[in-house]
Amino acid sequence: MNEIALSSDINVLTAEINSYKQIAGQSIWEIGRRLNYVKEHDLAHGEFGKWLEKVEMNHSTANKFMKIVSELPDSYSGTNIGWKALSLIATLPEEERSRPHETAKGETKTPDEMTVRELQELKKQLKQKDEQIERLENIEPVEVTIEKVPDDYYYFKGNYEATKKNSEFYKNQNEELRSEIKQLENKIKSSIVNNDETEVEKLQQKKAQIINELNSTEAILRNQKKIETFISEISSLTYTKDFINISAHSELIESFELTLESPEKWIQDVKTKLPNKNIIEGDLILDEDN
Structure with a gap:
C-alpha cells in the first residue's frame, strides 16, 4: 500500500x-x-x-x-x-x-x-x-411529642417556690431600705443646717452602707431571675427531636459539651465563693425548709 x-x-x-x-x-x-x-x-x-x-x-x-x-x-x-x-x-x-x-x-x-x-x-x-x-x-426523622416539660426541671430543684418567696421578701425589704435612705437624707440635711459635721459623716456612712446593700441585693435578684428564665427556656431541649437528631454529628456534640463546661465552671465558682449562710447574723434567709 x-x-x-x-x-x-x-x-x-x-x-x-x-x-x-x-x-x-x-x-x-x-x-x-x-x-x-x-x-x-x-x-x-x-x-x-x-x-x-x-x-x-x-x-x-x-x-x-x-x-x-x-x-x-x-x-x-x-x-x-x-x-x-x-x-x-x-x-x-x-x-x-x-x-x-x-x-x-x-x-x-x-x-x-x-x-x-x-x-x-x-x-x-x-x-x-x-x-x-x-x-x-x-433518614426517618425522629418525632418527639412534648406535652409538658416536667415542673421540677430546674437546677434549683425543689427550691423554686422558696426562690419566689425570697424574691417577694427582698422586694419588700428593698422598699424599706429605700424609705430608710430617704429618712437618712432628711437627717443629713438637718445635721448640715445644725453644723453637726460628726453626725453628717455618720449618717452618710450609714446611707452608703444601705445603698451598697440595696444595689447588691437587687443585682443578685436580677441575675437569679435571668438564670431561672434561661433554665426554663432551654430545659425542654433534651425532650425535642433536635437534641436526639444530633447523635449523627460528633463534632456538634463535642462543641456542645465544650460549651457546657463554661456554665459548669461558673456554677462551681459561685458555690465556692458563696458566704456560709449559717454564720450570717441579723439577716433573714428563706430556704426550702421555711
Whole structure:
C-alpha cells in the first residue's frame, strides 16, 4: 500500500490535522444520527441487533453513539472530542455538563476539556454525591411529642417556690431600705443646717452602707431571675427531636459539651465563693425548709 506523501510545511500539516479532527467529530455525530433513525423507524424490521452486525458494531457501542446524539447539542458535532469522552459527557447530569469541576490534579476544567480518565473520575464523584443525598433523604426523622416539660426541671430543684418567696421578701425589704435612705437624707440635711459635721459623716456612712446593700441585693435578684428564665427556656431541649437528631454529628456534640463546661465552671465558682449562710447574723434567709 502506497502511503500518501506528507507535506513538509507545518502550516499545511496543522490545517490537515484540524480538518481530520473535524471530520472525526462529524463522523461520530452522523453515525449516531443514522443509528437512531434506523431504530426509531424500525428499518431493520425488529432485528436491530442483527443489523448492527452488518456495520460491525455491538449493541453497547451503538447505544453510546445514539445517546451522544440524543443528549448533546449539535455544537458538539464539530468538536475533536473522541466518542468515549462524548459518551461520558452525554451520561452526565445536564446541569453538570458545562460547569467547571476540579480534577484529581487540582486543575479546574469543564467536561469538554477533560480526558476520559478525568471524566470517569467526575462521574464517580457525582455518583457518590447522589448516593449521600439519597441516604440523607431516606433518614426517618425522629418525632418527639412534648406535652409538658416536667415542673421540677430546674437546677434549683425543689427550691423554686422558696426562690419566689425570697424574691417577694427582698422586694419588700428593698422598699424599706429605700424609705430608710430617704429618712437618712432628711437627717443629713438637718445635721448640715445644725453644723453637726460628726453626725453628717455618720449618717452618710450609714446611707452608703444601705445603698451598697440595696444595689447588691437587687443585682443578685436580677441575675437569679435571668438564670431561672434561661433554665426554663432551654430545659425542654433534651425532650425535642433536635437534641436526639444530633447523635449523627460528633463534632456538634463535642462543641456542645465544650460549651457546657463554661456554665459548669461558673456554677462551681459561685458555690465556692458563696458566704456560709449559717454564720450570717441579723439577716433573714428563706430556704426550702421555711
